[in-house]
Amino acid sequence: MDPLPPGRGEDRSATTEPWGGWIRRRRSIGSTDLPPPSRGGTDPPPPGSSNRLPTPRSGGCGSGHGLRRAMSRAADPGDGGAWAAGDNDQEPCSSKFQEETAFRSWPSSRCSTTSTSSASSATVRRTSSSCSSNAFRRFKGEDGRFINTGIADEPRGLLSLYNAAHLLIHDEPELEEAISLARHHLELMRGGGGLKPPLADQINRALGLPLPRAYKRIETLHYMLEYGQEEGHNVDLLDLAKLEFNLLQHVHLKELRNFSQWWKNIYGYVHLSYARDHAVESYLWSYVVFYEKDLVLSRMIFAKIFALLVTMDDTYDDYATIEESRKLNEAIQRWDESAISLLPEYMTKFYNTLLNNFKEFEAQVDVSGQYRVLRIKKEFQKLSAFYLQEAEWSHQNYKPSFKEQVALSTLSSSMPLLCAITTVGQDDVVTREAFELATQHNSAVLACGKILRFMNDIAAFKSGRKNKGDATSTVECYMNEHKVTGEEAIARIDSIIEDEWKTLNEVRCEHPQVLPVVQRVMNLAISVPFFYNKRSDAYTSSKYLHKIVECLFVTPIPI
Known part of the structure; x- marks a missing residue:
């Protein structure tokens, strides 16, 4: 991570303190100096209950x-x-x-x-x-x-x-x-x-x-x-920019508190101790894609689905047997409460939480935008099938070719699902054409997926991290197929990553009529080096993010 300006935050890289306590100590989240919460900013109820949010008007990217x-x-x-x-x-x-x-x-x-x-x-x-x-x-x-x-x-x-x-x-x-x-x-x-x-x-x-x-x-x-x-x-211009940043920081901090409470309820309810407990990191990823004040609904839905897919990923990778993985995927494909009977006891609460939250997402958007939530649900189902395919390869000790591994792991990167989520809560910005661009497995979506997959695999290879159910990574596949060292494989993959950035730049030039949605897809691509720059995985090893979180959400800029 790049260092932040002097005087902004402090180095807490050695801390193991949970995020919630650290943020509360740095600044009282419930203090009276905060402005009223933004729309949808009330504390979320326990899992399964309704919490309809008014549909915000679009913040968009502007006309440019x-x-x-x-x-x-x-x-x-x-x-x-x-x-x-x-x-x-x-x-x-x-x-x-x-x-x-x-x-x-x-x-x-x-x-x-x-x-x-x-x-x-x-x-x-x-x-x-x-x-x-x-x-x-x-x-x-x-x-x-x-x-x-x-x-x-x-x-x-x-x-x-x-x-x-x-x-x-x-x-x-x-x-x-x-x-x-x-x-x-x-x-x-x-x-x-x-x-x-x-x-x-x-x-x-x-x-x-x-x-x-x-x-x-x-x-x-x-x-x-x-x-x-x-x-x-221009001193006045600079002071206005600082003031605007600080005001928006208050809004985001309040949202982060609400999201953290939602996740605390979920995590305590499902009792899946093997799953990553990364509420702040999930919200931060959503914030990188949607930081505008009026996109609270988009930001919160993205963060919630992101936390749920991470839990599903950890279930396939770290805990479930191959038989349990098959049952979980079968239940997710059916997407019905009657499928709970298929699952082992420890999965039932997570599955129930998944269904209930998607019902809430449908209720929170306008009727005209509910088809987008349905598309997101289908992408979530596809992601589950991709996770299962990786688990099957691992179970069978199958060694895919580099091309096979890239094809599957690009889709299992979750990027097609995340691109689809960028269309929610922006009814007056996202046209049908823009929606199709963000939800089809086209060159832009696949380029984002490859950038995420490659940078994630490089970080995992460098750290030596490998989960129980993980399939062979793209780095390992390239090494095995071409009989080269890890550094040589990474150098070749770096050149592929550069080609994918060219593809994204090309898409931006070719689709000026849907620029706001293209920019959200670009933001997703930008989120990857934000979390995986310098060959490290800042999402999993969150100590790298403490200073950044403090500067973005906790410490105001002096004026």
Whole structure:
């Protein structure tokens, strides 16, 4: 995980304290200084009871016109004016501040046209439009290679080039060369020690994770600190961004308390001690996908289903026998209370909880959106079948080929289910076309699934973690099939991951008419390096997340 700004949070990497007690001590969740809860923010009842939430209006991603205008102005070195949001933009102020001021900082008047072209290309690509990589050919010499003369004097321009080039799609060798060139020189600059904050910090973060793949809210925290160090920064704009972040932080903290209470009731009711007790991590994953204030319903449904699928995954992987796994899948495919008789005693309460919660989800959405909950239920059933198939392979000691393992484990990554959940609670944003894009096993959904599967498998391989029922991982399959070392297999898989990011960028360019849903799918992809960056599994080993959780939900930004 990238370090957070100084003074934001504290290092608690060695703690084993449960999340609930830690958060309560850091800040009294029930204190009277909190604003009234958002819609649906009341404490949840015990499992099985009704808790209908009003359907919130969509927060959406906005039309994108304000961002497009601001970033188009950013591409003009002579424009020193502040950005202005469009009338239809609905994203929180602090995140728009981070995005727009961050991109505006690329092409300052002190930088060459490298910055300008990088920002212009990034603007077009990020707003889901087609943009040719030919814009970068002007920086090549007669031999077809990028010109190196004077480039070491332009760290800001190189950073712009490096970040913008990561929006590349397939068959863009110019951008691949640009990434290699920029990384080489940025690493030399970093090693030389001549860089100063905040640029040095921005370069360090980008070399670890390029800006287009970084989580927006974490970058907001970084950039608010860094923007305040810039000469001539707008103090009022910065204070408004901090205030908005703090107000939204109150809302999210209240939600986290409610979700934690829901999970406490569930976990105590089902008595499955082998299942991961990760309420905060489940909510955090949902928060990465939906952080906007008005998407409380989407956020809570996502977090609840995520916690339930993790419990199902742990049942297949860690505890159930193959006979019990077959019975569990049979019951889930039937999806009826009469199927409880099929299950062993310890599974009955979990199955009952699963049925009851999906009934609640149907009741919480408008009638016009209930078909989406039904599609999510079908994806949940499919996920159970994929888990069973993996359990069968493990039981039979079957050694799949790399291609077979990737095909199955991409689907068992849960990403097709998670993509479907992104459509819930946004009735005025998600058209039929957008719904189909998010719920079909198309290139975008499968690309997200492969990124999650590969990064999860690499983290597990590096840590030596392997559960009882786990099938052979993609890393192990590649090693066995090609007779290579683990590091060689990981290097090859890393290149496949890069190809999947290109696929996602291509989808964003090809579907501008359904940009809000495409962006939710992109957020799901971004959530993967958020949890699995640096070859570690921060979801399972939550000690890596303490500081991040504190900064996002507990500690206000000083104004």
